[in-house]
Amino acid sequence: MAPPRAYWKGSLKLSLVTCPVVLYPASTTVEKTKFHMINRDTGNRLKQQMIDAETGDVVEKDQKTRGYEISKGEYVEIEKDELESVQIESNHTIDIDNFVPRDEIDRRYLNNPYYIAPDGKAGADAFAVIRDAMKDQDRVALARIVLTNREHVIAIEPLGKGLLGTTLRYPYEVRDEADYFDDIKSPKVSKDMIELATHILDSKAAHFNPEKFKDEYETALKTLVKRKAAGKPIKTAPKEEKDDNVVSLMDALKASLKGGKSPTKRASAARRPAARKRPAKKAGRSAARHRKAS
Structure with a gap:
């Protein structure tokens, strides 16, 4: 089967060793049940339109542009070609800065996963050298990459024949747990x-196996849609009684x-x-x- 379309193309660089690579999203929502907004009276699908917040007029596609608010209601326009003029090395190169112990990465910083593969046969040897060298170290490479006009820090580690890259959140994107935990009491x-609680934990001990994950809500949604499409009655769920x-x-x-x-x-x-x-x-x-x- 032909691989999906690449999400990003560029180079992976470790010191003076460089190889062309491609990125593919490692996750997908294709199988999720999705709903469209429709007109209840006609059954036709609705489409969204952009409306001028002041005049109420519909704004056509060729009239839209980006703007940054510099003061209340005052914007400076930024065109697409102007955004593309912001050229930094990580636009087209994943330059590995350093390697850190795997267990030092706080899981709250993990964002989106990507598969990294060599782009063609030309860089296969260099890709293999970087990948195999990393296999011998319990460390994760940290690099920078630009995706959708934003620079991200990306953690890279070996995965099978390729590499797994996971974008990381910046510190300002991670909320401080003290704001939520400080008021928790510490009873004796x-x-x-x-x-007793430890025995319960031991009785439920298992190994991580994502194949056992069952999306019960998704299954229930599919059943609901099938019953509705077949003209069968839908039973409304009774409200749960609060037990005091x-x-x-x-x-x-x-x-x-x-x-x-x-x-x-x-x-x-x-x-x-x-x-x-x-x-x-x-x-x-x-x-x-x-x-x-x-």
């Missing part, structure tokens, strides 16, 4: 509870370890039959009144 938890029962954390841990239901659910289930009987009696009295009136 008993050693017994920790040991306060359950002992220790009891919940013990029940979890045994693989049973949570005490909360058992307590809720115990109350449900009594809740159903009262409306039934009331309905019976209403029926009796109706017969008496007749």
Whole structure:
């Protein structure tokens, strides 16, 4: 099968060793169920239009351009060819700056993955040298690359016969966890509870296997679309009742370890039959009144 169209073409450079390479996106959303906006009355698909925020007029494609807001409501226009005039080395070259230990890369900085392959036979030897040299080191190469008019730091590591490049976020793009975690309380938890929780973790130990990942929501969406297309009725999901029962954390841990239901659910289930009987009696009295009136 012919490889997909390259997302980026350029050179991979390690010191004085250079080879032509291509980048392909390593992820895709093609299989995801997608919806279009349609006109409820006609069933026709809708199209989006750009509207002038001040005049309300529709703006045609040839009238659109980019602008950077320098003050409130005042923009400086930037044309496409002007953006392309911003030439830096990483526009066409992935220049490896340094190598860092793999485990030092904070996972919050990982962004989008790309496959890096040699572009033609000319640079195959140089590509193999760079790839195989990296296999012997538990380190990841850090380089710079320009994608969609933005320069990114990219982490590169061997993957099979090729290389995997993952763009990284800049520090200003990663939020500080202290803003979200500082108010979390630190209650005293008993050693017994920790040991029970540890046993639960051990009972669920497994190996990472993405083949076992099942997108249940996607499956449900496809079923919904098929039923709707076939003219079958769609059942609306009942609202989940909020359970306000306060359950002992220790009891919940013990029940979890045994693989049973949570005490909360058992307590809720115990109350449900009594809740159903009262409306039934009331309905019976209403029926009796109706017969008496007749």
